[in-house]
Amino acid sequence: GVPSTKSAYGFSTWHRTPDGAVAADEPEAAWWWYPSNDHPLDKATYDVSVAVPDGTQAISNGTLQSTSSKLGWTRYNWRSNKPQATYLTTLAIGKFDITTGTSQSGVPIINAYSKDLGDNDGAARASVERTGEIVDWLSGYLGPYPFNSAGGYVPNTTTGYALETQTRVYYSPRQFANGSNTSVVVHELAHQWYGDDVSLKGWKDIWINEGFARYAQWLWSEHEGEGTTQELADYVYASHPADDSFWTVKPGDPGPDNQFDIAVYDRGALAVQALRNEVGDDAFFAILKGWPKDHAYGNASVGDFQKYAEQVSGKSLASLFDTWLFQPSKPGAPAAQGASIARAKGVPAQPKSWKKIAATDSVHSG
Numbered sequence: 001g002v003p004s005t006k007s008a009y010g011f012s013t014w015h016r017t018p019d020g021a022v023a024a025d026e027p028e029a030a031w032w033w034y035p036s037n038d039h040p041l042d043k044a045t046y047d048v049s050v051a052v053p054d055g056t057q058a059i060s061n062g063t064l065q066s067t068s069s070k071l072g073w074t075r076y077n078w079r080s081n082k083p084q085a086t087y088l089t090t091l092a093i094g095k096f097d098i099t100t101g102t103s104q105s106g107v108p109i110i111n112a113y114s115k116d117l118g119d120n121d122g123a124a125r126a127s128v129e130r131t132g133e134i135v136d137w138l139s140g141y142l143g144p145y146p147f148n149s150a151g152g153y154v155p156n157t158t159t160g161y162a163l164e165t166q167t168r169v170y171y172s173p174r175q176f177a178n179g180s181n182t183s184v185v186v187h188e189l190a191h192q193w194y195g196d197d198v199s200l201k202g203w204k205d206i207w208i209n210e211g212f213a214r215y216a217q218w219l220w221s222e223h224e225g226e227g228t229t230q231e232l233a234d235y236v237y238a239s240h241p242a243d244d245s246f247w248t249v250k251p252g253d254p255g256p257d258n259q260f261d262i263a264v265y266d267r268g269a270l271a272v273q274a275l276r277n278e279v280g281d282d283a284f285f286a287i288l289k290g291w292p293k294d295h296a297y298g299n300a301s302v303g304d305f306q307k308y309a310e311q312v313s314g315k316s317l318a319s320l321f322d323t324w325l326f327q328p329s330k331p332g333a334p335a336a337q338g339a340s341i342a343r344a345k346g347v348p349a350q351p352k353s354w355k356k357i358a359a360t361d362s363v364h365s366g
Contacts, residue, residue, distance in 0.1 A: 020094030024170035030086035043083035059092040090165035103132030112153040123176035146197040164191030190216035211268025227351025252325030271324035279313035
């Protein structure tokens with residue numbers, strides 16, 4: 001592919017930047033810049049070796065193994081040593097300020113910021129530089145961090161989304177246009193377990209990625225004292241009347257036209273809260289942490305997750321999963337078998353965290 005031009009298809013997944021280019025997109029991007037079977041089932045480890053003009057850097061997944069210079073060009077050699085889906089492989093070429101460190105648990109942190117971010121620079125750094133702290137916090141819920149490094153990069157692009165590219169999250173500067181936002185960092189880092197470590201078997205299984213990444217934002221809200229998960233669930237449930245098209249999207253199989261519809265995120269998180277309400281906190285948090293371990297570096301479907309949740313909880317969950325993930329209608333409240341979410345009458349007050357959470361609604365759409 002040529003980053004600055006559209007293809008014969010009328011579009012390109014490359015993002016052109018003032019000083020280079022970025023390859024980061026979903027559900028497809030890989031085949032635009034390297035030969036691949038661009039499907040999440042075909043995971044592999046990666047060595048990415050790229051030569052760029054001196055004064056320019058190449059950012060990719062994993063850890064930087066070495067650099068070498070010759071005749072005005074510098075070669076960057078990156079290695080991602082755990083299985084990785086093709087769309088989670090990324091490349092950014094440009095002029096970056098690179099920061100490095102280590103989380104308290106020992107995870108290497110590598111972040112990069114375009115040198116021309118302008119007004120968004122401070123907010124981006126204030127958010128992304130908390131990666132190590134957030135990785136360690138998420139580990140308490142999701143288990144040990146599964147990869148050889150963590151971090152993110154913020155190139156000077158005009159797109160609006162962020163993407164959970166494995167170990168090196170892609171963030172648009174627009175995610176920080178209204179100030180710092182750790183909620184989007186939590187969302188993308190949660191994907192390192194739910195979506196990257198355990199990848200979907202097919203794109204219809206997107207709820208496992210997005211429902212749980214959104215729920216991680218709800219957990220972070222509770223951690224920050226800005227609204228509990230139940231308060232957020234009450235607010236989302238009450239904010240969408242029964243005739244809202246929000247309820248016609250089925251998170252368990254949304255179809256290609258609704259792959260990244262807001263219902264996949266918010267109704268998806270409601271399904272997670274419904275599961276928690278049904279099985280209780282002990283079983284729920286055992287499921288949350290056990291799932292990435294049980295399916296480490298592999299692929300799984302919504303059906304696989306249901307079976308795992310039933311195994312851990314000892315409960316039949318078919319009705320609950322059907323109600324929240326597959327029915328094109330608003331679940332009743334109260335309803336049988338834990339399907340009820342609403343614990344407040346009317347539309348409750350908007351939780352303090354909501355604006356930051358809603359600001360990430362474009363995480364996977366331009």
